[in-house]
Amino acid sequence: xxxxxxxxxxxxxxxxxxxxxxxxxxxxxxxxxxxxxxxxxxxxxxxxxxxxxxxxxxxxxxxxxxxxxxxxxxxxxxxxxxxxxxxxxxxxxxxxxxxxxxxxxxxxxxx
Amino acid sequence: xxxxxxxxxxxxxxxxxxxxxxxxxxxxxxxxxxxxxxxxxxxxxxxxxxxxxxxxxxxxxxxxxxxxxxxxxxxxxxxxxxxxxxxxxxxxxxxxxxxxxxxxxxxxxxxxxx
Numbered sequence: 001x002x003x004x005x006x007x008x009x010x011x012x013x014x015x016x017x018x019x020x021x022x023x024x025x026x027x028x029x030x031x032x033x034x035x036x037x038x039x040x041x042x043x044x045x046x047x048x049x050x051x052x053x054x055x056x057x058x059x060x061x062x063x064x065x066x067x068x069x070x071x072x073x074x075x076x077x078x079x080x081x082x083x084x085x086x087x088x089x090x091x092x093x094x095x096x097x098x099x100x101x102x103x104x105x106x107x108x109x110x111x
Numbered sequence: 112x113x114x115x116x117x118x119x120x121x122x123x124x125x126x127x128x129x130x131x132x133x134x135x136x137x138x139x140x141x142x143x144x145x146x147x148x149x150x151x152x153x154x155x156x157x158x159x160x161x162x163x164x165x166x167x168x169x170x171x172x173x174x175x176x177x178x179x180x181x182x183x184x185x186x187x188x189x190x191x192x193x194x195x196x197x198x199x200x201x202x203x204x205x206x207x208x209x210x211x212x213x214x215x216x217x218x219x220x221x222x223x224x225x
Contacts, residue, residue, distance in 0.1 A: 044213035101154040
């Protein structure tokens with residue numbers, strides 16, 4: 001079953017903050033976050049692992065609550081370049097690291 | 112950027128014809144994945160490979176088969192294409208298990224089945 005992302009869409013002005021949530025019905029091993037711009041491939045943002053380890057390539061922060069089976073992505077002081085669709089992908093610890101992706105959250109940042 | 116290409120990038124075909132999509136990587140990564148992306152569904156895993164000749168099914172594997180005879184190539188075949196297989200197909204690679212390391216995505220193939 002796919003993780004549930006919320007909100008489905010959000011519109012921001014430059015400089016505003018946003019939080020995107022990803023909730024699972026199963027115990028998680030890791031959560032991945034990707035951003036996809038229209039017509040392009042998804043691009044990796046961050047991995048959060050059970051136990052607290054994080055790996056990321058951009059100045060975007062995230063949290064992983066193992067008990068609640070939920071992850072949140074925090075976008076602060078948003079820029080126009082943050083626009084796109086954000087996907088969380090969940091791994092439950094088995095089968096070579098397969099990810100089950102949510103349906104995405106569309107973020108639009110306006111000037 | 113990870114060296115990953117997909118071919119063709121666009122294809123239009125007719126119902127009932129076989130179609131093969133190719134994913135090629137120059138990173139020598141062990142793991143390779145095929146996803147399809149449809150509006151309202153996000154990315155869904157079709158098949159994946161964890162080594163040469165080692166493949167397994169994902170969540171939406173019906174109607175698809177894969178092969179991996181070399182580390183660098185992962186082929187996705189639609190044996191008899193149907194209109195429901197119209198989609199954008201993404202290949203992804205990962206150096207180690209994709210649960211602990213990022214997946215790098217190819218540019219995608221837009222397939223239309225008439």
